[in-house]
Structure formats: C-alpha cells, structure tokens
Amino acid sequence: MRNAITVCFRLKIDTLPKKNQTLSLKVVVSRSFADFTPQATFDIKKCDLHRLEEGPPLKAELTRDQGLQYYRTMQTVRRMELKADQLYKQKIIRGFCHLYDGQEACAAGIEASINPTDHLITAYRAHGYTYTRGVSIKEILAELTGRKGGVAKGKGGSMHMYAPHFYGGNGIVGAQVPLGAGIALACQYQGNNQLCVTLYGDGAANQGQLFESFNMAALWKLPCIFICENNKYGMGTSVERASASIDYYKRGDFIPGIRVDGMDVLCVREATKFAADHCRSGKGPIVMELQTYRYHGHSMSDPGVSYRTREEIQEVRTKSDPISMLKERMLSNNMASVEEFKEIDVDIRKQVEEAAQFATSDPEPPLEDLCNHIFYNNPPLEVRGTNPWSKLKSVS
Amino acid sequence: IQAQFNVTVRDALNQAMDEELERDERVFLLGEEVAQYDGAYKVSRGLWKKYGDKRIIDTPISEMGFAGIAVGAAMAGLRPICEFMTFNFSMQAIDQVINSAAKTCYMSAGLQAVPIVFRGPNGASAGVAAQHSQCFAAWYAHCPGLKVVSPWNSEDAKGLLKSSIRDDNPVVFLENELLYGVPFEMSEEAQSKDFTIPIGKAKVERAGSHITLVSHSRYVGHCLDAAAVLAKEGIECEVINLRTIRPMDVESIEASVMKTNHLVTVEGGWPQFGVGAEICARIMEGSAFNYLDSPVTRVTGVDIPMPYAKILEDHSLPQIKDIIFSVKKTLNV
Numbered sequence: 090m091r092n093a094i095t096v097c098f099r100l101k102i103d104t105l106p107k108k109n110q111t112l113s114l115k116v117v118v119s120r121s122f123a124d125f126t127p128q129a130t131f132d133i134k135k136c137d138l139h140r141l142e143e144g145p146p147l148k149a150e151l152t153r154d155q156g157l158q159y160y161r162t163m164q165t166v167r168r169m170e171l172k173a174d175q176l177y178k179q180k181i182i183r184g185f186c187h188l189y190d191g192q193e194a195c196a197a198g199i200e201a202s203i204n205p206t207d208h209l210i211t212a213y214r215a216h217g218y219t220y221t222r223g224v225s226i227k228e229i230l231a232e233l234t235g236r237k238g239g240v241a242k243g244k245g246g247s248m249h250m251y252a253p254h255f256y257g258g259n260g261i262v263g264a265q266v267p268l269g270a271g272i273a274l275a276c277q278y279q280g281n282n283q284l285c286v287t288l289y290g291d292g293a294a295n296q297g298q299l300f301e302s303f304n305m306a307a308l309w310k311l312p313c314i315f316i317c318e319n320n321k322y323g324m325g326t327s328v329e330r331a332s333a334s335i336d337y338y339k340r341g342d343f344i345p346g347i348r349v350d351g352m353d354v355l356c357v358r359e360a361t362k363f364a365a366d367h368c369r370s371g372k373g374p375i376v377m378e379l380q381t382y383r384y385h386g387h388s389m390s391d392p393g394v395s396y397r398t399r400e401e402i403q404e405v406r407t408k409s410d411p412i413s414m415l416k417e418r419m420l421s422n423n424m425a426s427v428e429e430f431k432e433i434d435v436d437i438r439k440q441v442e443e444a445a446q447f448a449t450s451d452p453e454p455p456l457e458d459l460c461n462h463i464f465y466n467n468p469p470l471e472v473r474g475t476n477p478w479s480k481l482k483s484v485s
Numbered sequence: 486i487q488a489q490f491n492v493t494v495r496d497a498l499n500q501a502m503d504e505e506l507e508r509d510e511r512v513f514l515l516g517e518e519v520a521q522y523d524g525a526y527k528v529s530r531g532l533w534k535k536y537g538d539k540r541i542i543d544t545p546i547s548e549m550g551f552a553g554i555a556v557g558a559a560m561a562g563l564r565p566i567c568e569f570m571t572f573n574f575s576m577q578a579i580d581q582v583i584n585s586a587a588k589t590c591y592m593s594a595g596l597q598a599v600p601i602v603f604r605g606p607n608g609a610s611a612g613v614a615a616q617h618s619q620c621f622a623a624w625y626a627h628c629p630g631l632k633v634v635s636p637w638n639s640e641d642a643k644g645l646l647k648s649s650i651r652d653d654n655p656v657v658f659l660e661n662e663l664l665y666g667v668p669f670e671m672s673e674e675a676q677s678k679d680f681t682i683p684i685g686k687a688k689v690e691r692a693g694s695h696i697t698l699v700s701h702s703r704y705v706g707h708c709l710d711a712a713a714v715l716a717k718e719g720i721e722c723e724v725i726n727l728r729t730i731r732p733m734d735v736e737s738i739e740a741s742v743m744k745t746n747h748l749v750t751v752e753g754g755w756p757q758f759g760v761g762a763e764i765c766a767r768i769m770e771g772s773a774f775n776y777l778d779s780p781v782t783r784v785t786g787v788d789i790p791m792p793y794a795k796i797l798e799d800h801s802l803p804q805i806k807d808i809i810f811s812v813k814k815t816l817n818v
Contacts, residue, residue: 249593261580269557466598
C-alpha cells in the first residue's frame with residue numbers, strides 16, 4: 090500500500106512579515122511506513138576473545154521496529170534515572186541511589202537477546218534492569234520514594250526490587266554472583282533450557298566469592314552468563330588502582346570470555362546472543378565484559394568528579410552516548426525520522442512525569458505493614474516492638 | 486503397645502533427609518563430602534548411592550560460594566539442604582545466610598521466598614580446640630527472618646529436620662557431633678514418613694515441681710542426668726527441651742516457672758549475649774517474673790576460646806555437677 094507523500098514547506102520565521110512571526114510553525118511531515126528502510130545491517134566492533142576460537146558476528150541486523158524499541162527502552166531508563174536524580178535532590182528519595190544513566194545499552198541489549206523466561210540478577214545499580222525485566226516506571230519510582238505502591242511496597246528501596254525471573258537488586262558487593270550461579274543450577278536441575286544472566290561490576294570483580302562461583306559453574310557446566318559491567322570505577326577507585334589485571338573478560342581463567350563494547354546496544358545484543366547459545370548448548374558458563382560508562386557518580390552522594398575529569402565525562406557523552414549512537418545510526422539509514430524520535434521522547438517524558446506524580450503522592454506504607462513479610466507462607470506471629478509492651482503482629 | 490526402636494541421631498537425620506528427598510523432587514543436598522564420602526560424619530550415608538549426582542552434590546571447599554549457590558537455587562524454585570561441615574565454617578558464608586537468605590522475604594515484601602535449610606554440627610566436639618568448637622545459636626537466633634532449630638534426641642532430629650525442609654523459609658538447623666552416635670528410643674509414630682515436629686514448640690522432657698531447667702541440644706541430656714541425681718535428694722526438676730531457639734517458646738518456660746518459681750538455663754555457648762541471657766530478659770518482661778523466688782541462673786560454657794588439653798576442655802563446658810550446684814544455689818539449699 091502506498092500513501093501519497095505530503096510535504097509541507099518549512100518557512101524560516103524571520104523571513105515572515107512581523108505580524109506572522111507570532112505564529113507557531115508546526116512542521117508536519119507524514120510519511121508512510123513504506124518510506125523507511127525496514128531493516129539494515131550494521132558493522133559492530135569486534136570483540137576480544139578469551140579461550141574462544143570464534144566470537145560474536147561482526148555485523149548486526151536491525152529492523153526498524155527493533156530499533157525504535159531499543160531506543161524507547163534506553164530513553165525510558167535514561168529519563169527515569171534523571172527523574173530519580175531530581176527527586177533525590179528534592180530529598181523525596183533518601184538513602185542510597187545508584188544511577189544507571191550512560192549504561193543503558195547494557196540492559197537494553199541483554200534483554201533483547203534473552204527470553205523473558207530466562208533469569209537475571211544484578212547488584213545495586215539496578216533500576217535499569219528492574220525496568221527491562223518488566224516492572225513499571227511507576228512501581229520503580231514509588232519504591233524509591235518509599236511508598237506502598239512501590240514494587241516492594243516500600244519495604245526494599247533502591248537496591249531491593251524484585252520481579253518474576255529478576256532477583257534484584259542486591260546490596261552486598263559480589264554476593265549476587267553465587268546467587269546467580271545457584272539460579273543457573275536450578276535451571277539445569279529443572280531441565281528447562283533457561284539460563285541466568287549474572288551481573289557484577291569492575292569493583293566486585295575482585296571478590297573472592299566470584300572465583301568460587303566461577304569454579305563451581307565451570308565444574309558443573311552451569312548455564313550462567315557472568316557479565317562484568319566495567320564502568321571504569323569501583324566507587325572512586327579506577328580499575329587500574331583496584332585490579333592487577335583489568336582484562337575482566339579473562340578473569341574467569343578456565344571460563345571463556347568476550348570483551349564487548351557496552352555502549353553499542355547492537356554489540357551487546359549480539360554478544361549476549363552468542364553467550365546464550367554457548368550456555369544453552371551445554372558448554373557451561375561464559376564471561377562477558379561490557380565496557381561501559383556511568384555519567385553520574387557512584388551514588389547520589391558522590392559528585393563523581395574527584396576521581397575523574399569533567400572532560401572525560403563530556404567526551405563520553407559526545408562521542409559514545411548509547412542512545413545518540415542508535416538514533417544516529419537509524420537516521421542516517423533512513424530507518425526513522427527525527428520527528429518520530431521526538432514523539433517517543435515526548436511520550437516517555439509524559440510517562441515518567443506521571444510516574445513521578447504517583448511516586449510523590451502515593452501514601453507511605455501503613456504502620457500495620459511494619460512487621461509483615463518476615464516469613465513466607467507462615468502463620469501470623471507476634472513481634473516485639475521497641476519496648477516490652479509493644480506487641481506487633483506479623484503476617485505473611 | 487508402641488514398638489520402641491533404638492535409633493541413633495545420625496540415622497534419624499539420615500531418615501529425615503531420605504524421606505524428604507523421596508517426597509519432593511525439588512529437595513537436594515549439597516556440601517563438602519556429602520555424596521561420595523557419605524558425609525564427613527556419615528550423616529548422609531547411602532543417599533548419593535540412592536539419589537545420584539543430581540540430588541546429592543559434593544562441593545569444593547567454598548563455603549561462601551556454595552552457600553550463595555544454595556540460596557540462589559532456593560530463590561529459583563528448588564529446596565536445598567546446605568550442609569556446613571561444622572557451623573564454624575558457616576562464618577565464611579554468613580553474609581549469604583543473613584543478607585541473601587534471611588532478609589529477602591521482608592525486603593521483597595513477600596515476593597521472593599527462600600526455602601532453604603542450613604544444617605551441620607554446632608558447638609563443641611571433643612578435642613577439636615578453639616576454631617572448631619564455637620556455638621552459633623545466639624548469633625543466628627539474633628536475626629529476624631531466620632528460624633533456628635536445635636534438636637536433642639533422635640525424635641527431635643528427625644521430626645524437626647523434616648519440618649525444616651518443608652518450611653518455606655530459611656532454617657538454621659544446629660546439630661551436635663557428639664550426639665550423632667547416641668541411640669535414643671523412637672516411637673513407632675516417629676517412624677512414619679509423615680512424622681514432623683512443629684518448629685517453635687518446646688517439650689517438657691521431665692515434669693517437676695521445685696525448679697525449671699531449660700536447655701537445648703546436648704545439655705538437655707545433662708539436665709536430665711542432673712535431675713536424676715537431684716531426685717534422690719528430694720529435689721524434683723522440670724526439664725524443658727527448647728527444640729527451637731528462634732522463635733523461642735517462651736510460653737512453655739513461663740508456664741513452668743509459674744509452677745516451680747525457680748529457673749536455671751543450661752547451654753554450651755558463651756554467657757554473654759547468649760541463649761540464657763535472652764531467656765532471662767524474656768522472663769523479666771513477662772508474666773512469670775512475679776512468680777520467681779530468686780533470680781534466674783545461667784549455666785553456660787566458660788567465657789574463653791576452647792582449649793585443647795582434655796582437663797581444660799572438660800572444665801570449659803557445663804558438667805552435670807555444675808548444673809546440680811547451680812540448682813542448689815538457686816534453691817538456696
């Protein structure tokens with residue numbers, strides 16, 4: 090089906106007579122679906138390989154729909170995190186808040202390559218994954234603001250959000266890695282062809298429990314993709330100051346590894362697909378290092394400029410921003426229009442605004458909920474309050 | 486008449502695991518030497534031969550790693566039994582027990598359950614010295630989100646382990662190495678595959694009217710022995726076997742104290758911030774306080790790291806004569 094192309098003239102406003110300059114000009118270009126390139130192939134960076142003969146492909150196919158979807162996902166995470174920044178500065182969010190802006194291609198690329206029935210676990214920089222694993226912006230922001238409408242009813246906060254096949258959100262650096270290997274064990278045990286994506290950072294990469302997990306995962310051939318999101322700094326310590334070897338994709342030693350450009354959503358997607366195939370074919374675990382970057386400091390209490398320069402941050406923003414990169418790729422291949430992206434942006438802004446509205450107006454959890462959920466599937470029990478006369482009730 | 490069988494605690498634990506492995510295919514056992522070695526203390530003897538590699542898993546010496554793996558498996562739908570060769574080694578993994586297992590149901594507002602049992606020998610053994618003799622009852626019982634169970638005899642061991650495995654929450658199951666080889670009578674009821682003992686309920690092992698003795702694990706036996714000696718002198722002790730440390734059955738202790746007016750707690754662990762200390766605090770805060778004719782007495786392990794030489798070790802732990810002495814002091818006789 091072909092629709093007629095309608096084109097409007099775009100007038101330069103200062104060429105209009107004065108009385109018309111107050112008019113607001115709307116440029117409307119409606120083009121049919123058939124005018125855009127439906128699919129294109131892009132060159133992606135070659136991944137460094139460890140103990141692998143072959144790696145992920147050097148080209149990635151992207152359909153228009155996929156591209157718009159990845160864009161939407163990444164932009165949503167970006168805007169959601171920036172909103173969290175705002176709410177934190179207004180003291181509506183308190184405690185810990187570790188923001189993910191800059192790293193969106195990792196979460197989006199991984200989710201694009203695994204199934205919803207696969208499993209994922211990460212550390213505390215978790216809001217992006219909470220979203221990609223299916224929790225609404227509303228429930229995420231309301232959890233950050235500690236309201237009863239939050240995904241954990243306000244009981245967990247930033248680092249403790251959960252969803253089906255998503256195991257948080259974990260506060261203790263590195264502890265999530267054995268957990269992830271255990272989830273992979275369950276997949277193997279149950280014979281369901283599922284796998285577990287287990288994420289950790291460059292800081293956590295030096296935790297002993299990781300190496301214990303690598304050993305057992307390799308020994309038992311667990312279907313576990315260990316992914317190191319290397320954003321170059323563990324809190325304020327650069328990778329060079331923390332690790333004798335900064336080749337995190339090699340740290341699995343006897344486990345094969347891939348080093349991936351984590352700012353390119355297509356690169357992440359192809360690498361994760363490759364890794365998933367590896368695991369599902371019974372070859373055992375694999376390590377992936379995603380080279381990425383965080384724009385914010387370690388957390389909201391870290392300005393993020395005492396251990397790195399503003400120039401460095403700015404350079405990444407201009408040259409390697411994951412969202413810009415995808416957008417430019419699609420535009421230069423005529424896969425979508427500037428206006429379409431703008432529309433998506435407007436829509437996301439609206440959604441995030443609504444979610445923030447909810448997150449600031451929803452009530453805090455009721456005091457009756459204080460002692461609930463200590464146990465699962467348990468008869469009610471009495472819990473001691475702050476003094477002997479305070480006898481509180483706990484239900485499951 | 487009910488047939489009485491003599492079953493060692495080791496065999497009772499073995500039966501419990503065997504029955505639960507058979508009953509629910511999600512149950513599995515992992516730990517050091519649990520499979521091909523038949524268990525460091527032979528508690529899992531025969532299970533690997535029966536159930537194979539998938540359900541009985543030998544792990545490398547990586548407590549933090551395999552405890553975390555066990556917790557992750559529990560989160561993803563399995564029901565692991567994670568064995569620590571002794572609870573001393575659980576210290577390497579304690580973050581996984583507390584932060585990953587115990588707190589998760591609460592932090593997730595009930596979205597994420599962790600049905601796991603951590604089991605193994607706890608407390609002093611014989612001649613194993615300081616690093617291998619610590620009692621962890623107080624440390625684990627301090628934490629909300631955990632259930633802490635401490636069986637004494639074979640019926641306790643079997644019934645409580647089965648309940649622990651069937652519980653959808655993290656349970657720390659504290660065994661005692663010196664009890665593994667001790668045979669106890671087990672009723673026919675206890676032989677049934679559905680025999681369970683509820684977590685959180687104490688048992689009165691011996692009725693008495695003059696004084697209440699409360700204990701857990703091995704020292705329940707010591708209390709009963711002391712009670713037998715005291716009975717000859719006309720002092721009748723009521724002996725309560727806690728069975729569960731957390732949640733503690735304070736009501737049973739209170740009911741007994743309201744009858745006897747005197748209380749002595751007996752434990753192998755250190756005195757400070759211990760099980761006995763908690764019992765004292767709870768009695769003071771509750772209705773039984775006004776029934777006490779004298780302050781509560783705690784009989785505990787000596788406040789030192791465990792020495793090696795036999796004479797020193799013997800004097801580091803409560804002996805029957807210490808219990809008898811404490812009873813008489815409490816009764817002022």
